[in-house]
Amino acid sequence: MKHPGMTNKVYNISNDVFNWSEDNFNRVSEIIKKYPNSRQQSAVIPLLDLAQRQNAGWLSKTAIEKVAETLSMSYIRVLEVATFYSMFNLEPVGENFVQICRTTPCWLRGSDKLTKVAKEVSNSKLGETSTDNKFTIVEVECLGACCNAPMVQINDDYFEDLDEENFRKILIDLKNNKSINKGSQIGRQTSHPKRGNDA
Amino acid sequence: MPTITIDNKKVEFENGMTVMQACELAGAEIPRFCYHEKLSIAGNCRMCLVEMEKAPKPIASCAMPAGDGMVIKTNSDTVQKARKGVMEFLLINHPLDCPICDQGGECDLQDQALHYGFDKSRYEENKRAVKNKHMGPLVSTIMTRCIHCTRCVRFSTEVAGVDDLGLLGRGENAEITTYLEKTIESELSGNVIDLCPVGALTSKPYAFKSRPWELTKTETHDVLDGVGSSIRVDTRGKQVLRVLPRINEDTNEEWINDKTRFAIDGLSRQRLDKVYIKNENKLNVADWDTALNKIKDELNKRGKEKTITLSGKFTDAETIIASKFFLDGLGSNLYDCRFDNAQIIHNENESYKFNSSIHEIENADAILLVGSNPRWEASVLNSRIRKAYINNNCKVGVIGPDLDLNYSYTKISNSLIGLNDIKEKKSEFSKIFHNAKNPLIIIGTSAINNSEGASVLKLCADIAKKLPNYSSTFNPLNILNQDISRVGSLELGFVNKYFDKNFEENIKENVKINKPVIFLLGLDEIDPKNLEQAFVVYIGHHGDLNAQHADIILPSPAYTEKTSTFMNIEGRVIQTSRCHNPLGEAKEEWKIFRVLSDLMNCDLKFNNLNDVRKYLVDNNKNFLQILECNNTSNLSFASPEAITEHTIAYNITNFYMNDSISRSSETMANCTNEILNKEKAS
Numbered sequence: 001m002k003h004p005g006m007t008n009k010v011y012n013i014s015n016d017v018f019n020w021s022e023d024n025f026n027r028v029s030e031i032i033k034k035y036p037n038s039r040q041q042s043a044v045i046p047l048l049d050l051a052q053r054q055n056a057g058w059l060s061k062t063a064i065e066k067v068a069e070t071l072s073m074s075y076i077r078v079l080e081v082a083t084f085y086s087m088f089n090l091e092p093v094g095e096n097f098v099q100i101c102r103t104t105p106c107w108l109r110g111s112d113k114l115t116k117v118a119k120e121v122s123n124s125k126l127g128e129t130s131t132d133n134k135f136t137i138v139e140v141e142c143l144g145a146c147c148n149a150p151m152v153q154i155n156d157d158y159f160e161d162l163d164e165e166n167f168r169k170i171l172i173d174l175k176n177n178k179s180i181n182k183g184s185q186i187g188r189q190t191s192h193p194k195r196g197n198d199a
Numbered sequence: 200m201p202t203i204t205i206d207n208k209k210v211e212f213e214n215g216m217t218v219m220q221a222c223e224l225a226g227a228e229i230p231r232f233c234y235h236e237k238l239s240i241a242g243n244c245r246m247c248l249v250e251m252e253k254a255p256k257p258i259a260s261c262a263m264p265a266g267d268g269m270v271i272k273t274n275s276d277t278v279q280k281a282r283k284g285v286m287e288f289l290l291i292n293h294p295l296d297c298p299i300c301d302q303g304g305e306c307d308l309q310d311q312a313l314h315y316g317f318d319k320s321r322y323e324e325n326k327r328a329v330k331n332k333h334m335g336p337l338v339s340t341i342m343t344r345c346i347h348c349t350r351c352v353r354f355s356t357e358v359a360g361v362d363d364l365g366l367l368g369r370g371e372n373a374e375i376t377t378y379l380e381k382t383i384e385s386e387l388s389g390n391v392i393d394l395c396p397v398g399a400l401t402s403k404p405y406a407f408k409s410r411p412w413e414l415t416k417t418e419t420h421d422v423l424d425g426v427g428s429s430i431r432v433d434t435r436g437k438q439v440l441r442v443l444p445r446i447n448e449d450t451n452e453e454w455i456n457d458k459t460r461f462a463i464d465g466l467s468r469q470r471l472d473k474v475y476i477k478n479e480n481k482l483n484v485a486d487w488d489t490a491l492n493k494i495k496d497e498l499n500k501r502g503k504e505k506t507i508t509l510s511g512k513f514t515d516a517e518t519i520i521a522s523k524f525f526l527d528g529l530g531s532n533l534y535d536c537r538f539d540n541a542q543i544i545h546n547e548n549e550s551y552k553f554n555s556s557i558h559e560i561e562n563a564d565a566i567l568l569v570g571s572n573p574r575w576e577a578s579v580l581n582s583r584i585r586k587a588y589i590n591n592n593c594k595v596g597v598i599g600p601d602l603d604l605n606y607s608y609t610k611i612s613n614s615l616i617g618l619n620d621i622k623e624k625k626s627e628f629s630k631i632f633h634n635a636k637n638p639l640i641i642i643g644t645s646a647i648n649n650s651e652g653a654s655v656l657k658l659c660a661d662i663a664k665k666l667p668n669y670s671s672t673f674n675p676l677n678i679l680n681q682d683i684s685r686v687g688s689l690e691l692g693f694v695n696k697y698f699d700k701n702f703e704e705n706i707k708e709n710v711k712i713n714k715p716v717i718f719l720l721g722l723d724e725i726d727p728k729n730l731e732q733a734f735v736v737y738i739g740h741h742g743d744l745n746a747q748h749a750d751i752i753l754p755s756p757a758y759t760e761k762t763s764t765f766m767n768i769e770g771r772v773i774q775t776s777r778c779h780n781p782l783g784e785a786k787e788e789w790k791i792f793r794v795l796s797d798l799m800n801c802d803l804k805f806n807n808l809n810d811v812r813k814y815l816v817d818n819n820k821n822f823l824q825i826l827e828c829n830n831t832s833n834l835s836f837a838s839p840e841a842i843t844e845h846t847i848a849y850n851i852t853n854f855y856m857n858d859s860i861s862r863s864s865e866t867m868a869n870c871t872n873e874i875l876n877k878e879k880a881s
Contacts, residue, residue, distance in 0.1 A: 008367040008374060061379075074362030076378040083367040 002127025003138045004093050005086035010061050010079055013092060018062040020070075024054055028070060041071050044081050048088055057097055057155075058089040086140075093136040094129045096174050098122075099153040103142035106150040113164050114150055115139060121171040134175050147191040148184055157182040201267035206274060218260040218271060219247055227273040230282065230311045232289075232396045233348035234261035237453055238357060244289070244348050246311065248281040249273045257281040279315075286315040292327045293397070294343050302398030304411040308346065329374050334364075335382035336869040337389055337461055338400050345399035347373050351391040358454065359385040360585050360605025375399070382873055385605075386578045386854055389460040390453075393443060404461055404866045405441050409433075417778040418445060420765070421459045422513050422683040422758040423858060426557065426577050427767035428455045432463075432759055432778040439463045439759050439778065449558055449826070450767065456578035457870065458854065458861055465864030466757055469742045472783020475752040482752065487784070490751050491791075495798045497716050497734045497750075503799065504530035505715035507706070509538060510693060511722035511739070512858045514684040515763030515775075517811045518720055518755075518788035519693045520818060521803065525792040528801025533709070535695050536688035538724045539850060540702040541644040541680070542652025543689060544836040550656050551689050553768040554674035554830050555639055560584055564591045565635035567621065569598045569659065570847040571643025574605065575854040576681050577768070581605070594635070596621075596628040599645065599847040614846045615646060618658055622839065637668050641677045645850045650700045651842065660837035674832035680768050681851070687766035690819050703729060719745055720788065721755070723859050738788055741859035755788050756781035757860065764812065770821060771828040 020028055027050060035042045047070060051063045059082055068078040082088045089097070098118055102111045115137070119125065122135035129136045145151045148160030152167070159170060159182065166185040173180045188194060200211040203218075205225035212221040217240070219229050232244035242262035249260045252270035257278060260271075272278060290312065297303045329342040347366065352375065355364040363383045367374055377383060383391075392402050414433040421428040421442070428451035431443045442463055444455040474490045475482040498506060506529050508522050514536070526534055537543070544550035560566070560583040573581040581604070587593035588606035595608035598617040602608070609628040611617035621629045632638050640659050647655050656678075663669055663676035680686060688694070698705050707729040709715070714732045721739035727748035737749035740757040760781040765773050781787075789811050796803035805811045815822050821829055855870040856862045872878045 006368075006372060008372060008376075010379065074378070076362055076365035076376075079378060080365045080367060083372075084369050 001139060003086060003140070004058060004089040004091035004127070004136065007090050008083045009090055010059075010064060010082075012061045016060060016062060018051065018055060018060060018066045020051075020066070021054055024050055032071075041073055041077075044071055044073065044078060045085070047071065048078070048082055052088060057093045057095075058091060092129065094122075094133050096135050096154050098135055098137045098171075099140045099143065100137065101141070101143045101145075101149070101151050101153075102139045103146075105146040106142075109149040110163065111139075111150040114152060114162055114167050117164050117168050118152075118171060121168060121175065132175075135171070145191075148188060160184045161186045161188055201265075203265050203267070204270045206272060212265050216265045218249060218251070218258065218263045218265045218269070221265040222249065222260060222271065222273055229260055229273060230315070231261060232307060232311075232346060233350060235350055235353075235394065238350060238353040238394075241349050241353065244346065245285045246282060246289075248278060248285065250275050250277050282315045283317070286312060287317060287321070289346050290316060290320070291322045292343075293346065294326065296341075296344070300341070300344065300398040301401040301406060302344075302395075306398060307396035327371060332374075332376045333380040333382075334377055334400075335388065336866065336873050337403055337457055338383065338392060339403040339406055340400055342374055342376075342399055344397050345375055346397055347375070348396055349375075350394040350396070351375060351400055354391055354394050355383065355385065355388075357589070358582050358585070359387045359390075360582075361385040364391070384874055386456050386458070386574065387454055387582060389455070389457045390444070393453075402441065402461075404464060409435055409440050414440060415778070417759075417776050419759070419776040419778060420773040421451075421455060422765060422775065423459050423462060423861065424456070424577050425553075425680045425683055425685065425768040426450050426579055427683055427765060427771065427773045428459060428579060430455060430459065434759070434779045437779050437782060439466050449556070449771065450769075451579040452582070454579050454582060458867065461866045461870070462855075462861040462864045463759075464866050465741075465860040465862070466759060468865070469859075469863040470757075470782050471740055471742055471746060471752055471754040472785060473754060474784060475749075477750045482747075482749075487753075487786075490753060491794055491798060494716070494736055494751060494795065498529065498799060501714060501716050501734060503716075505713045506531045506533065506718070507709065507715050507733075508534040508718040508720065509706075509722050509725070510534075510536040510684055510688055510720040511538065511724065512682040512684060513758055513860075514688065514720045514788075515758075515761075515765055516687040516691060516815055516822065517763050517808070518792075519684070519688045519691050520815050521789035521792040521805070521811060522718065522720065523691060523693055524803055524814070525796050525799075525801055528796060528803065529799060533695055533697060533715075534693050535698040535702070536685060536693050537698065537702055538722055539644050539681070540648040540652075540700075541685075542647045542649075542656065542699065543694070544653060544656055545694070545696060547836050548690060548770070549660075549674060549676065549831060549834060550836060551678050551680065552686055552770045552830060553641075553677045553679060554832065555677050556769050556828065556830065557583060559637075559673075560639065561586055562591070563587045563593050563635075563637050563639045565594045565596075565632045565638040567596045567598070567632055567638070567640045568608070569618065569640065569642045569655070570615070570646025570849070571599070571641055571679050572602050572604075572645075572849050572851065573641065573643075573679065574603070575849075575851045576643060576679055578854075580679070591637075594628070594631050596632060599643075599849065602849075614844050615651060615655060615842045616844050618655065618662075618842050621662055622658065633666070635667075637675075638666050639675050639677060641679050643679050643849070644681060645847050647678075648850060649845055651845050652700075654840040654842060657836055657838045658840045658842060660834040661839045664834050664837045669832070669834075671832055674830060674834065676834060678768075683765045683767060686768055686770055687764070687822075690766055690770065690821060691815075692818075706730070719749070721859065738791060739859070740782075740785065741863055743859040743862060753791055754781075754783060754785040755791070756785045760785070761787050762808070764815065764822065766822075766828075769828045770830060772822055772825050774825055 118137045122130040124130040151160040210225045231247045247260045248257035250272040429445040429447035476485040710733045716734045723743040735749045759778040855867040861867045
């Protein structure tokens with residue numbers, strides 16, 4: 001299973017320098033303040049997340065080193081955390097990071113078809129980024145929305161109750177920068193039964 | 200005391216012990232990979248599973264605190280089955296390359312697989328393979344063999360104090376590495392080789408050299424720094440192939456530094472194995488009789504009562520006593536061992552010893568380092584300071600230039616003037632220091648190798664005497680000598696006031712006026728230009744700087760080739776053992792002086808090593824008890840001297856190559872290039 005969050009590599013693509021943006025710099029101090037004195041290193045996960053958001057969805061070598069310097073940690077300690085959690089991507093990803101759930105409930109409800117659609121629309125292989133840099137498609141294990149299977153996660157949002165048709169539309173809309181509906185695609189409220197209250 | 204039942208046997212244990220420790224008290228051996236006494240508990244190998252009554256499943260005994268009334272079984276069927284299961288999982292991804300693995304024959308996994316392993320594998324999928332990592336010139340890695348016990352990570356973080364190693368990824372993808380495969384920058388890095396329970400981290404210089412059962416193992420002591428670590432030397436024929444630490448809680452715990460471990464290839468390079476006589480500016484091979492007779496002629500010609508003997512870094516007490524009595528017989532007392540110009544207070548052995556003992560560092564809560572870089576001067580001692588820093592939040596103050604220590608410290612001043620500040624209790628640190636319960640002063644030779652040296656010692660003694668933990672039984676004043684020979688030589692009175700204050704200058708003057716015969720006992724640390732007009736007899740084992748300028752070279756055995764006595768910095772008597780016969784024609788120094796004494800009618804009466812040692816003990820009772828040190832606490836030389844400005848410069852510039860053995864070592868040269876000069880490995 002190829003996934004940019006499941007690699008132990010660390011590198012820069014060019015000679016980028018990572019510095020906290022002004023907004024994020026303020027947020028860094030807000031985040032660190034939440035932790036007790038001499039326990040500031042606990043902020044490493046929120047800071048890595050912040051750095052990943054600022055750095056187009058992935059953590060470069062300089063981003064990891066910046067986080068380490070911000071928290072006075074050694075580089076290897078931060079890298080250990082970044083490689084442990086698959087939510088931290090260590091390779092560049094496209095604008096839309098599409099994680100298709102393939103665990104049993106979603107698979108029974110047709111996740112294979114979703115993967116096929118995603119490959120077609122993005123014209124890329126699993127685990128790779130499309131040439132237009134719009135998509136990175138990966139398969140993942142259970143994301144915990146089984147009752148609305150099949151589902152995918154695109155960046156921070158869940159898209160549930162998918163089929164080939166509506167999923168294709170979502171991806172094409174994303175490709176054309178159109179707005180899309182999050183959550184259930186059949187109007188289901190949270191995880192209520194499909195037909196409302198008559199079940 | 201609480202009791203625990205282990206395999207139907209009741210034992211008492213101390214609160215805070217783990218189940219595994221309690222099992223060991225009961226004599227039950229528990230297999231383990233990740234657990235190590237000196238490291239924090241990880242509990243991730245699961246090999247130490249035992250059965251606990253009322254627990255639904257086996258427990259990891261290394262991580263479970265022992266409780267009163269627990270009933271443990273270490274040998275039941277469940278336990279056996281659980282351990283077999285763990286072993287099967289460990290072996291799934293472990294390669295079957297024992298025949299080409301350097302750990303073969305001394306591998307924890309191999310041994311335990313014999314007890315708990317199956318004879319065939321049920322695993323049909325592909326085994327994983329992991330890329331090898333570069334970790335520097337000393338540690339070679341075959342990462343496919345790694346079982347992720349994380350001992351190496353915990354060692355480098357906790358003991359060595361360098362956050363270099365880490366475990367990346369998780370599960371199937373977990374791998375041990377340094378950040379971007381940088382070199383481990385620690386002088387204790389070799390210990391990860393011993394800690395690794397499998398063959399993932401092995402010794403690079405020793406790679407494919409030998410099998411453990413082919414080696415002759417000799418228990419002895421290290422002489423390359425002042426600590427005198429307990430080591431085991433493995434030899435094959437006349438070659439020392441490796442050095443491993445032995446456990447000695449008083450000195451080195453379980454660790455040794457990289458120089459001790461890896462400088463041994465220097466023992467087979469640049470060696471002096473024949474007698475040489477200089478003829479028309481060229482050293483020619485000669486025989487012992489000619490050389491000794493020539494020395495006799497020169498002694499008579501140049502005036503035997505002017506003879507000087509200077510000792511070097513590795514001179515043992517037997518040599519010191521033999522050469523001292525020889526010189527006394529000639530009517531000269533011009534002998535000394537303080538080639539680095541470190542000052543002492545004469546007849547005060549507290550002025551050159553590590554009085555508090557190395558073990559006491561663990562209890563310290565404030566340490567003042569005066570002109571000392573313990574990381575380079577005594578690395579295993581430095582790991583104790585780090586231990587105090589971690590366990591007791593020990594505050595460290597430094598008088599001297601900035602240092603790269605593996606604990607945080609307060610810089611007081613670059614020059615000795617900072618001592619005045621400590622005396623007057625002005626600065627923040629000096630208040631902490633004086634209010635501490637267990638403060639220690641550690642003086643390096645870099646602080647006392649100048650004309651102010653004696654005043655520094657007196658002032659520090661004065662400060663020490665006013666510390667709360669000073670008593671007639673505890674002396675917080677410590678002098679950290681860098682050489683194994685120093686304390687023993689000073690104990691035996693191998694010192695002359697004539698050489699006080701400026702050692703090199705005094706020799707230069709003396710040589711210019713007297714043109715004497717000078718015996719150098721393996722001393723390479725002085726400028727040969729100052730000796731030009733003298734007749735230099737070099738007795739040593741390495742063709743280093745001064746041997747090249749000598750008029751006669753007499754070969755002597757290195758520390759692995761003779762049994763000799765030393766005193767470490769604490770004054771602890773240690774005895775080294777002969778690991779193999781001396782190279783070439785080398786003869787023990789005491790034998791050389793014995794023959795010379797016959798030629799010069801000096802009346803030395805010893806005829807064998809036991810006689811020499813009898814001389815030794817008669818001369819100084821402190822040599823009587825091996826591995827003991829009798830330290831006193833009087834500090835009668837204390838006086839509140841005023842210190843004038845004197846900037847400190849540390850006298851070790853290269854940890855890896857600062858004696859004749861390590862200067863001849865290729866491994867140490869590689870370390871210098873890669874670790875100190877940061878050159879990329881080829």
